[in-house]
Amino acid sequence: MRIAIQGFEGCFHQVAARNYFGKHIEIAPCASFAELVKKVKDGKEADAGMMAIENSIAGSILPNYSLLKNSNLHIVGEVYLQINQHLMVLPGQKIEDIREVHSHPMALLQCIDFLEKYPHIKLVETEDTALSAKNVRTKKLKSTAAIAGKLASEIFELDIIAPNIHTAKNNYTRFLAISKNGVEAQADANKASVYFETSNESGSLVKVLSQIAKEGINLSKIQSFPIPAKVWQYYFHADMEFEDLAHFEKALKKITPLTEHLKVLGIYQKGKTHA
Numbered sequence: 001m002r003i004a005i006q007g008f009e010g011c012f013h014q015v016a017a018r019n020y021f022g023k024h025i026e027i028a029p030c031a032s033f034a035e036l037v038k039k040v041k042d043g044k045e046a047d048a049g050m051m052a053i054e055n056s057i058a059g060s061i062l063p064n065y066s067l068l069k070n071s072n073l074h075i076v077g078e079v080y081l082q083i084n085q086h087l088m089v090l091p092g093q094k095i096e097d098i099r100e101v102h103s104h105p106m107a108l109l110q111c112i113d114f115l116e117k118y119p120h121i122k123l124v125e126t127e128d129t130a131l132s133a134k135n136v137r138t139k140k141l142k143s144t145a146a147i148a149g150k151l152a153s154e155i156f157e158l159d160i161i162a163p164n165i166h167t168a169k170n171n172y173t174r175f176l177a178i179s180k181n182g183v184e185a186q187a188d189a190n191k192a193s194v195y196f197e198t199s200n201e202s203g204s205l206v207k208v209l210s211q212i213a214k215e216g217i218n219l220s221k222i223q224s225f226p227i228p229a230k231v232w233q234y235y236f237h238a239d240m241e242f243e244d245l246a247h248f249e250k251a252l253k254k255i256t257p258l259t260e261h262l263k264v265l266g267i268y269q270k271g272k273t274h275a
C-alpha cells in the first residue's frame with residue numbers, strides 16, 4: 001500500500017502510518033496537509049493517507065478539519081502516538097551557540113515552555129520535524145537546532161542536547177487514516193466522526209447534545225468552525241464513541257432531524273490512547 005503522509009523520512013507521520021498500516025507500506029511524502037489530501041483524492045500516488053488532527057498539548061489542527069470536510073475523503077481509522085520531542089544539533093554545538101530553532105509549527109507549540117527560557121532564539125516554522133533535522137545536517141547549519149523525534153536524530157546523525165522538551169510528559173498526537181473510498185462499517189466499529197450544522201436559534205445545539213447523551217453515546221470531541229459563506233454561523237465536528245454499529249445507527253436517526261447538513265465522515269475502530 002502507498003500511504004501519503006505530511007512530512008518526510010523520519011517524521012512522526014511516518015511512524016504513525018507504519019503503526020496503523022504495517023511496516024511494509026510505501027510512503028508518499030507531502031510538504032503540506034493540503035498536498036496529502038490532494039494525493040489521496042486523486043489516487044495516482046497514494047492508496048490512503050495518514051493525517052494528524054490533534055495533539056494533547058497543542059490542541060486541534062484546525063485547518064485539517066476543513067480540509068477533510070471539503071475533500072469528501074473518508075475516515076477509516078485512527079492512531080494515537082506518543083510524541084517525544086528533542087532538541088538536536090550538529091555534533092559539538094551547545095545550547096549557547098544556538099540562534100534559531102527549526103520545526104513543524106505543532107512541534108514548536110508542544111515545546112513552548114522550554115523555548116520561552118531562551119527568548120533570544122528565533123523560532124522558524126518548517127514543513128516537518130524530520131526535514132528540519134535533515135537541513136541542519138545537509139546544510140551544516142551550525143547555530144541552528146531542530147526539534148524532532150529520536151528517529152530523525154539517528155537518521156541525520158545529530159546530537160540531542162536537550163531531550164524530552166515537550167511541555168507535559170504525556171504528549172500524544174491523534175492521527176486519522178483517510179481514504180478516497182470509504183470502507184464498509186464493521187459490526188465491531190465503536191467510533192464515528194460526523195459534522196453538522198444547527199439553526200442559529202436558542203438551544204439548537206443543546207438539543208443535539210442532549211440527544212447524544214440520552215442515547216448513551218460518549219461525545220469524545222466537539223469542535224466548532226465558522227462557515228465561510230455564512231458570516232458568524234458555525235458548523236460542528238463531533239467524535240462519538242459507542243458500543244456497536246446498531247447503537248450508533250439508532251442514535252444517528254434521532255440526531256439527524258435536529259441538525260442540518262449532517263454528514264458521517266467515517267465509522268471506525270477507536271485507537272488505543274496509551275502506548
Ligand SMILES: O=C(O)C(=O)C[C@]1(C(=O)O)C=C[C@@H](O)C=C1
Nearest residue numbers: 011012013052104106128129173
Ligand atoms: O513534523 C512531523 O514530524 C509530523 O509528523 C507533523 C506533526 C503534526 O502535524 O502535528 C506530527 C506529530 C507531532 O505532533 C508534530 C508534528
